[in-house]
Amino acid sequence: MIPQETNIRKQETVGEENIDGTIISINGLFKSFGKNNDILKGVDLTVKKGENLVVLGKSGSGKSILIKCLVGLVPADEGEIKVFGTDISPLNNRQLNEIRVRIGFLFQNSALYDSMTVRQNLEFPLKRHSKKLSPSQVDEAVTNALESVGLAEAIDKMPSELSGGMRKRIGLARTLILKPEIILYDEPTTGLDTITSREISELILAIQKKDKTTSIIITHDMACAKLTGDRLVILKDGVIDAEGTYNELEKSDDEWIRSFFN
Amino acid sequence: MVIYLKNIFNDAGDITLFAARFFKEVLRPPFEIKEFIRQCYTIGYKSLPLVGITGFIMGMVLTLQSRPTLAEFGAESWLPGMVALSLIREIAPVITALICAGKISSGIGAELGSMKVTEQIDAMEVSAINPYKYLVVTRILATTLMVPLLVVFADAVGIYGGYIGINIHADVNLFRYFSQVLASLEFLDIIPATIKTFFFGFFIGMIGCYKGFTAANGTESVGKAANSAVVAASLTIFIIDMLAVQITDLFF
Numbered sequence: 096m097i098p099q100e101t102n103i104r105k106q107e108t109v110g111e112e113n114i115d116g117t118i119i120s121i122n123g124l125f126k127s128f129g130k131n132n133d134i135l136k137g138v139d140l141t142v143k144k145g146e147n148l149v150v151l152g153k154s155g156s157g158k159s160i161l162i163k164c165l166v167g168l169v170p171a172d173e174g175e176i177k178v179f180g181t182d183i184s185p186l187n188n189r190q191l192n193e194i195r196v197r198i199g200f201l202f203q204n205s206a207l208y209d210s211m212t213v214r215q216n217l218e219f220p221l222k223r224h225s226k227k228l229s230p231s232q233v234d235e236a237v238t239n240a241l242e243s244v245g246l247a248e249a250i251d252k253m254p255s256e257l258s259g260g261m262r263k264r265i266g267l268a269r270t271l272i273l274k275p276e277i278i279l280y281d282e283p284t285t286g287l288d289t290i291t292s293r294e295i296s297e298l299i300l301a302i303q304k305k306d307k308t309t310s311i312i313i314t315h316d317m318a319c320a321k322l323t324g325d326r327l328v329i330l331k332d333g334v335i336d337a338e339g340t341y342n343e344l345e346k347s348d349d350e351w352i353r354s355f356f357n
Numbered sequence: 358m359v360i361y362l363k364n365i366f367n368d369a370g371d372i373t374l375f376a377a378r379f380f381k382e383v384l385r386p387p388f389e390i391k392e393f394i395r396q397c398y399t400i401g402y403k404s405l406p407l408v409g410i411t412g413f414i415m416g417m418v419l420t421l422q423s424r425p426t427l428a429e430f431g432a433e434s435w436l437p438g439m440v441a442l443s444l445i446r447e448i449a450p451v452i453t454a455l456i457c458a459g460k461i462s463s464g465i466g467a468e469l470g471s472m473k474v475t476e477q478i479d480a481m482e483v484s485a486i487n488p489y490k491y492l493v494v495t496r497i498l499a500t501t502l503m504v505p506l507l508v509v510f511a512d513a514v515g516i517y518g519g520y521i522g523i524n525i526h527a528d529v530n531l532f533r534y535f536s537q538v539l540a541s542l543e544f545l546d547i548i549p550a551t552i553k554t555f556f557f558g559f560f561i562g563m564i565g566c567y568k569g570f571t572a573a574n575g576t577e578s579v580g581k582a583a584n585s586a587v588v589a590a591s592l593t594i595f596i597i598d599m600l601a602v603q604i605t606d607l608f609f
């Protein structure tokens with residue numbers, strides 16, 4: 096489903112994951128927007144290679160901000176963020192880009208490029224990062240990525256002609272086309288019907304199995320969390336409030352935690 | 358008042374940094390040639406009708422308005438030269454630049470503003486594509502190059518408009534008209550006027566990009582970005598024009 100020849104990994108000038116398999120580690124992450132608007136107040140989190148981590152939390156709890164900090168889109172106020180064993184806060188743009196190229200990011204609102212067709216949206220990152228590809232290989236990669244999200248027929252449409260759910264799936268295809276090692280999904284199934292949601296969840300699972308990718312999945316969709324998550328964490332009041340497998344958290348003594356599950 | 362002044366200085370500082378980044382990135386590969394050409398097309402080619410129509414009207418109206426005064430002094434034969442001179446030195450550059458501020462600066466401000474608000478710029482950044490280079494550098498280069506060309510086009514159409522204007526009252530043939538125009542023009546009229554149009558173009562692009570790129574979240578800020586881009590660009594055009602006059606006086 097995803098092209099074989101698109102491995103864009105360049106020479107490793109940045110570090111690798113730790114020996115114990117930790118690929119992302121966050122320590123004491125603080126982020127606030129102005130005075131009295133603390134969003135993250137000391138988040139500690141580690142993700143192991145090959146793991147699917149689900150992040151739950153109420154709307155506005157800072158889940159999106161958390162993963163934006165991970166790729167350096169939002170600068171952290173305090174704390175250490177290590178991705179592939181490298182602390183990202185002191186990196187310059189070029190070094191940061193070497194890490195970003197290995198991370199896929201699905202935006203909550205898809206963030207498709209409005210001025211480009213679906214095909215151009217998918218080609219845009221691909222052509223820039225895998226220059227060796229021939230036009231037919233690019234074509235094939237685009238078609239494959241679109242087929243994997245079930246939207247092969249939308250290839251020549253403009254984003255404005257697509258429904259919200261379709262945009263989400265195109266966004267997913269664009270994220271997957273570079274074969275990232277880490278994928279950050281911001282609400283991948285929100286706004287989709289149950290059947291499509293399930294298909295997307297299964298796709299996320301299949302990618303994890305096939306390419307040994309590591310994922311952080313932000314979701315409000317418990318069916319998706321149950322299916323895809325190896326481990327779940329709950330973000331509350333700016334810290335990680337609970338952590339465990341789906342079954343553990345579902346049977347938690349804390350009523351507030353249980354309330355997520357029904 | 359103090360806060361207001363502080364904001365102005367903050368803004369000026371930010372804009373300077375933003376512009377400085379342009380000079381840093383413009384020479385560094387990779388070059389986004391395709392996007393640059395696409396921008397030249399939308400910015401330059403698509404503005405031709407508007408600039409053409411205004412240029413034509415400008416030339417014709419200027420001729421009709423100046424005729425009675427010159428006729429009073431019996432100096433009607435100066436009409437072609439005078440019209441051409443005022444067009445090339447002042448009217449065509451400023452009017453064209455103002456039109457471009459309205460059309461191009463606001464367009465860029467709205468386009469980049471909505472890209473910012475819908476996280477498209479963030480999406481570029483996380484896929485390790487430099488959005489400044491792809492979006493800003495190409496647009497500023499395109500306006501810097503296209504606005505002077507549009508001004509030259511407006512000059513030409515305006516002078517032709519002057520010919521039509523003269524022929525409403527008199528009968529001058531085209532060849533005679535143009536030889537009168539050319540005789541009245543000096544090289545030194547054209548150079549300073551042309552140089553300032555590059556500055557107009559640069560600032561039209563730069564201000565539009567800056568306003569769009571720094572738009573806050575929320576859809577209403579897209580409108581604000583477009584609107585403030587027009588205001589700031591128009592003001593800047595007049596300031597540059599004033600400086601240009603002073604500097605030209607100094608040297609020529």
Ligand SMILES: Nc1ncnc2c1ncn2[C@@H]1O[C@H](COP(=O)(O)OP(=O)(O)OP(=O)(O)O)[C@@H](O)[C@H]1O
Pocket residue numbers: 128134152153154155156157158159160161203574
């Ligand atoms: N640029 C910003 N400036 C100021 N405040 C911001 C900014 N971005 C986010 N916030 C605030 O940060 C908080 C967390 O936002 P975030 O988008 O991370 O929420 P979320 O957990 O993803 O919510 P949802 O589930 O609704 O997507 C919100 O209260 C929001 O108001």
Ligand SMILES: [Mg+2]
Pocket residue numbers: 158159160203281
């Ligand atoms: Mg969110």
